[in-house]
Amino acid sequence: MEIKHTAVAGTMESSDALVTIENGDGIQLSITSPVIHQFGNRIRAVVLETLENLDVRNAAVTVVDRGALDCTLKARVEGAVFRAADCSEHGIPWGGGVK
Amino acid sequence: MNHPNKKRLRRSMMFLNCQKPALIKDPYIYKPDSIMLDLEDAVAENQKDAARFSLFHALREIDYHGVERVVRINGLDTPHWREDVRVCVAGGADVIRIPKCTCANDVHVVEGAVLKAEEEFGREKGSTLLMAALESCYGVLNCLEICKSSDRLIGVALSGGDYTKDLQTHITGTGVELNGARQMMIIAARAAGVQCFDTVFTNLDDMEGFRRETEMIHSMGFDGKSIINPRQIPVVHQVFTPTQKDIIFAEKVVREIDTKKAQGIGVFTVDGKMIDIAFYDGAKRTLMLAKAAGVYGGDLI
Numbered sequence: 001m002e003i004k005h006t007a008v009a010g011t012m013e014s015s016d017a018l019v020t021i022e023n024g025d026g027i028q029l030s031i032t033s034p035v036i037h038q039f040g041n042r043i044r045a046v047v048l049e050t051l052e053n054l055d056v057r058n059a060a061v062t063v064v065d066r067g068a069l070d071c072t073l074k075a076r077v078e079g080a081v082f083r084a085a086d087c088s089e090h091g092i093p094w095g096g097g098v099k
Numbered sequence: 100m101n102h103p104n105k106k107r108l109r110r111s112m113m114f115l116n117c118q119k120p121a122l123i124k125d126p127y128i129y130k131p132d133s134i135m136l137d138l139e140d141a142v143a144e145n146q147k148d149a150a151r152f153s154l155f156h157a158l159r160e161i162d163y164h165g166v167e168r169v170v171r172i173n174g175l176d177t178p179h180w181r182e183d184v185r186v187c188v189a190g191g192a193d194v195i196r197i198p199k200c201t202c203a204n205d206v207h208v209v210e211g212a213v214l215k216a217e218e219e220f221g222r223e224k225g226s227t228l229l230m231a232a233l234e235s236c237y238g239v240l241n242c243l244e245i246c247k248s249s250d251r252l253i254g255v256a257l258s259g260g261d262y263t264k265d266l267q268t269h270i271t272g273t274g275v276e277l278n279g280a281r282q283m284m285i286i287a288a289r290a291a292g293v294q295c296f297d298t299v300f301t302n303l304d305d306m307e308g309f310r311r312e313t314e315m316i317h318s319m320g321f322d323g324k325s326i327i328n329p330r331q332i333p334v335v336h337q338v339f340t341p342t343q344k345d346i347i348f349a350e351k352v353v354r355e356i357d358t359k360k361a362q363g364i365g366v367f368t369v370d371g372k373m374i375d376i377a378f379y380d381g382a383k384r385t386l387m388l389a390k391a392a393g394v395y396g397g398d399l400i
């Protein structure tokens with residue numbers, strides 16, 4: 001998927017994550033989390049896998065994690081990507097790219 | 100179609116905002132019978148898309164430990180409901196709640212979209228159940244046709260806030276403004292053989308009032324109540340679960356009717372009360388409810 005403009009999904013509330021997607025060259029990933037030492041690698045893996053599933057190859061991704069479960073992280077990354085591509089409202093590939 | 104979960108125990112149905120990950124990650128710890136993941140009023144208009152992604156992964160990845168997963172979609176007058184139906188079916192929601200239902204055709208329209216989504220996502224046809232929320236005078240007046248509209252329909256729920264607005268009154272706390280709707284809905288639901296659920300009670304500081312209302316709707320015949328806070332769950336379950344005294348009496352009634360029928364006796368007494376065949380179904384229902392609630396292990400059901 002192509003990132004057309006900057007987009008955000010999520011919140012700073014507990015158990016959530018705020019994900020920002022911007023145009024980039026390749027994938028640049030920045031993660032902030034109170035549990036970075038315990039789960040940093042896991043958060044990175046979930047975000048990168050979600051981007052790969054959506055075929056996002058060029059994007060600067062900023063994740064401010066507030067203790068989100070994997071399912072929430074995926075949802076926030078997908079929300080930001082689909083918003084950045086202007087196609088978040090209809091015809092989502094549930095079970096396809098979104099899995 | 101005879102879906103195995105169509106008439107399961109639904110004493111408590113707890114609303115949860117799909118926009119809030121903290122709310123939807125572990126509500127099963129409070130042990131409601133059903134949760135209602137809300138895509139409608141609780142979700143801000145510009146967050147409908149994000150709520151759907153959260154819902155999809157919650158349905159697919161969170162183990163709700165047997166708690167039924169109902170999803171309230173957006174109304175048929177919005178641009179959101181079709182995508183809501185797609186995500187519900189793709190995620191494997193147990194039941195879709197149709198808001199602001201006014202007539203049987205509303206159910207048919209959603210049913211058509213659900214069938215299409217079941218085909219698209221390879222789900223078994225008929226596996227997604229439906230329920231209808233009645234939120235207007237027109238909807239209440241059409242309750243019987245709504246109750247009979249689809250084999251997928253588990254039941255109807257009153258939405259008191261919108262209904263009283265349409266009635267040009269407000270929630271008084273006495274229940275007088277909801278009497279007509281409650282009475283019509285429970286009669287229609289029973290006539291059609293579906294379940295009937297009461298509206299929420301929003302004053303969390305008035306737990307005595309909540310208990311009184313729950314006892315009242317239980318006496319009226321309702322199957323359960325929509326709730327907004329885990330504190331309300333034990334009250335509803337206590338009111339809707341038969342007591343040991345009820346269970347023992349119901350067992351006696353069933354046994355005595357079975358025995359006396361074989362002896363050609365139609366009317367007799369149990370514990371000083373006159374009993375005839377008219378009590379049989381009620382006693383059986385008490386035992387079924389008790390068994391579903393896990394407080395009856397007998398063999399009469």
